[in-house]
Amino acid sequence: MDKPLVSVILPTHNRAESVAKAMESVWWQSYNNMELIIVNDGSTDTTGKIISKLSQENSKITIVNNKNNLGIVASLNKGISVAGGKYIARLDDDDIWCDDEKIEKQVIFLEKNPEYCLTGGGVIAIDRHGKEIARYLLPEKDEDIRNAILINNVFAHTTVVFRKDTFQKVGGYDGQFIFVEDWDLWLKMGSIGKFYNFQEFFVSYLDQEYDNPYHYRNYKIRRNVGLNIKLRKKYKDGYAHYSKAILFCWISYFYSFIIFRKELWPVIFQIRKLIFGSPPYKYLHNNESFKNEK
Incomplete structure (x- = not known):
């Protein structure tokens, strides 16, 4: 099977302490036809220097710089607008992909099942010291996801891979739904294609809320x-x-x-x-x- 390009979109703002680890986890993947698009959203710390140095070492990294802090929605839409991939993957600047075959599994599934537009997976929540707090999985099948998705957001944003053409058809992330922009996107995509969540853990997620x-x-x-x-x-x-x-x-x-x-x-x-x-x-x-x- 020819391996289609996957564009990984990673927006960042003042995360000098964690962004390098997030970026490194992309290259741990067994799937090798990827590009990494970093959207530096007006960082004022050393984030810009860190990502610039790493991009000089890897031609698959593209940096998009926002002069001012535009926020998550504008940054995501901007990053995806320059993406060349058939598929879009998401990663946050303080999270790490913990399954080295994550992207491969999701691409194979989407290639074999063209009626599906969005896939996700499970999450391992960690605290700021790297200690595991919890693990959770989300509904697997399209029918079960649709039955729950209006009550709960049943996709973890940094686990997803979706079709870029579906994203474009539904108009991308909507700025009027800041804080729930991902949930709105899934609901829009569901009008075009089907959903699937792998019953496997794909990301180590830093739970910023854990201490309080x-x-x-x-x-x-x-x-x-x-x-x-x-x-x-x-x-x-x-x-x-x-x-x-x-x-x-x-x-x-x-x-x-x-x-x-x-x-x-x-x-x-x-x-x-x-x-x-x-x-x-x-x-x-x-x-x-x-x-x-x-």
Whole structure:
């Protein structure tokens, strides 16, 4: 089989301490027909020097420089606009691909199954010291993904590989859905093709929230409530469980204000299962304080 080009898009902003490791993990892959596009989003630390040095050592690296900090959506769209690959892979500047055959597995699957447009996989969450916190897998089959995707974002952004032509057909990432731009993209893509999640762990993900999980998670839930409702309304006719999705959004919002939520979690979790069914995530968790909460 001829190996189609895969374009890896890695936006970065002031991540001098981690961006080199993220870049290195790309070249650990068994799949060798790749290009790496780094979008330096107005970094003011030594990130620019680090990525410039690494690009001089590898002709497969392209750097796109934003003079000012444009944000994740503009940076992703800009990076993909110069990508030459048939497929697009995503990686964040503080994450590492931990399966050396990740890209190969996803490309083979997409080449054999042209009706599919998007693939993802499982995540190993780590803290800033590299200690494993948790592992989780997401729904595997298209039917199960569609059944859950309006309630939960069931693709981990830095695990995905998708078709560039599908991305272009749906208009790319939408700036009005900042913070949930990936979720919006998946929902758009689902109108064209099918979904698949490998039941394997593809990425080591730095969980920035681990040291204070409740405070930051509460903040995100409250910050995003309007966007989450808007997103679900946009796709209510294309996916199942719209009413449950809106209810889940509001319950999560009000739940974020509960002071003793950790102590109440066992009861809340059983109520949640009764209303929404079991969470779509398969967890192996070392921290019970936020098990099944994502």
